[in-house]
Amino acid sequence: MADKVRVGILGGGGILGAHAPGFLKAADRCTVVAVAEPDESRHARVRQLLGEEVRLCRDYREVLEMPDVDAVDIILPHFIHMPATIAAAEAGKPVLVEKVMARNVWECDRMIEACEKAGVSLTVCHDRRYHGQWMALKEVVDSGALGEVFYWKLEHNQNVLFPEGSWVRTRDGIGGGAIMSCLTHQIDSLRYYGGEVKSVTCMTQVLPERMEGETVGVIAARMASGALAQLSINWFTRSHRADQGLWYELVHVCGTRGEAYYQSGKGTFVLLHDDSNAAAIERYGRAALEGFVPVPSGEWTGHERCILEWVKHLRGEEARILTSGREVRGTVEVAEAAYLAEETGQTVTLPIEPRPWPAASQ
Ligand SMILES: NC(=O)c1ccc[n+]([C@@H]2O[C@H](COP(=O)([O-])OP(=O)(O)OC[C@H]3O[C@@H](n4cnc5c(N)ncnc54)[C@H](O)[C@@H]3O)[C@@H](O)[C@H]2O)c1
Numbered sequence: 078m079a080d081k082v083r084v085g086i087l088g089g090g091g092i093l094g095a096h097a098p099g100f101l102k103a104a105d106r107c108t109v110v111a112v113a114e115p116d117e118s119r120h121a122r123v124r125q126l127l128g129e130e131v132r133l134c135r136d137y138r139e140v141l142e143m144p145d146v147d148a149v150d151i152i153l154p155h156f157i158h159m160p161a162t163i164a165a166a167e168a169g170k171p172v173l174v175e176k177v178m179a180r181n182v183w184e185c186d187r188m189i190e191a192c193e194k195a196g197v198s199l200t201v202c203h204d205r206r207y208h209g210q211w212m213a214l215k216e217v218v219d220s221g222a223l224g225e226v227f228y229w230k231l232e233h234n235q236n237v238l239f240p241e242g243s244w245v246r247t248r249d250g251i252g253g254g255a256i257m258s259c260l261t262h263q264i265d266s267l268r269y270y271g272g273e274v275k276s277v278t279c280m281t282q283v284l285p286e287r288m289e290g291e292t293v294g295v296i297a298a299r300m301a302s303g304a305l306a307q308l309s310i311n312w313f314t315r316s317h318r319a320d321q322g323l324w325y326e327l328v329h330v331c332g333t334r335g336e337a338y339y340q341s342g343k344g345t346f347v348l349l350h351d352d353s354n355a356a357a358i359e360r361y362g363r364a365a366l367e368g369f370v371p372v373p374s375g376e377w378t379g380h381e382r383c384i385l386e387w388v389k390h391l392r393g394e395e396a397r398i399l400t401s402g403r404e405v406r407g408t409v410e411v412a413e414a415a416y417l418a419e420e421t422g423q424t425v426t427l428p429i430e431p432r433p434w435p436a437a438s439q
Pocket of ligand 1 (some may be wrong): 136153176
């Protein structure tokens with residue numbers, strides 16, 4: 078590997094806007110040499126984000142053939158995550174793949190298998206785990222300041238409407254609907270904060286004029302720890318617009334000695350129910366006994382931090398990789414179990430049996 082990691086990016090769509098700044102901030106360690114994007118109307122934006130020198134081509138396989146590409150960042154539609162990862166592994170390129178890792182756990186397993194066989198690493202860009210304010214909530218939970226955690230509430234609110242013909246609108250393209258696509262942010266965070274999920278129930282709402290899969294989904298989960306979790310996604314709301322609005326994302330955790338929350342646009346906060354934990358009082362102050370107080374948080378975004386850690390890992394530097402393919406597989410499994418629960422009207426206990434995607438689109 079060259080001194081600077083030479084990265085190829087597969088896909089030049091919307092989320093490049095979050096990845097490009099990450100690579101530019103890590104420019105002392107890496108350089109993006111090529112981007113594959115079939116839609117030429119997007120090429121000018123790619124150059125704007127990454128500079129005039131970046132090599133542009135139309136298909137991801139062209140980047141995999143470039144000998145001067147050391148590793149690839151896959152930001153393609155979900156139905157291409159598995160074939161592109163397998164092809165990258167076979168070309169000997171380590172992979173960073175955007176969430177959601179794949180459309181189901183069977184596809185995740187093929188990706189893990191291919192990367193392990195080729196001896197290349199597989200990392201999933203679940204950016205929330207790397208975000209300063211989300212990390213601050215993890216530190217609160219791990220500190221024990223909340224006592225025994227018994228309840229989690231995680232919400233995701235957005236207005237997602239893609240034009241007719243977009244991969245996002247099809248079940249095959251996205252891997253189901255809003256739950257697999259984006260509630261996996263919340264599922265992944267829940268697993269990161271609170272450990273593994275034991276069982277789930279789920280209900281969904283399909284609004285066919287917007288997309289084939291569900292636009293709204295609600296999951297109730299029992300954690301292996303015994304705690305209860307409630308997760309919801311609503312892809313048809315403008316709830317967080319304007320000053321008087323609600324939130325885009327919320328995580329609220331309740332324990333026997335305190336509670337804490339992260340709210341997007343606001344930050345991370347903690348409230349202590351009693352003064353029995355001297356370390357917690359010292360860290361958050363006595364004001365935390367009276368009401369929620371802000372928790373000191375890093376200012377970085379999740380994508381930037383994830384990309385920096387990935388590049389450090391590729392260079393053999395000490396790196397904090399929190400989202401290996403093996404780790405994140407479990408997040409996809411919870412979402413798939415939720416779909417099974419909705420289909421059968423039953424509570425589904427994990428693990429589930431991996432099944433191939435029935436109608437592959439690629
Ligand atoms: N972490 C987040 O908050 C977040 C937000 C948005 C999207 N995402 C994820 O980013 C990924 C991409 O989403 P997006 O919003 O950028 O979608 P997008 O549709 O805007 O971009 C995907 C791009 O891939 C290109 N493409 C299709 N086939 C290709 C091929 N064979 N070779 C090369 N390029 C090809 C398309 O032309 C398109 O420009 C998804 O996994 C999505 O879930 C994450």
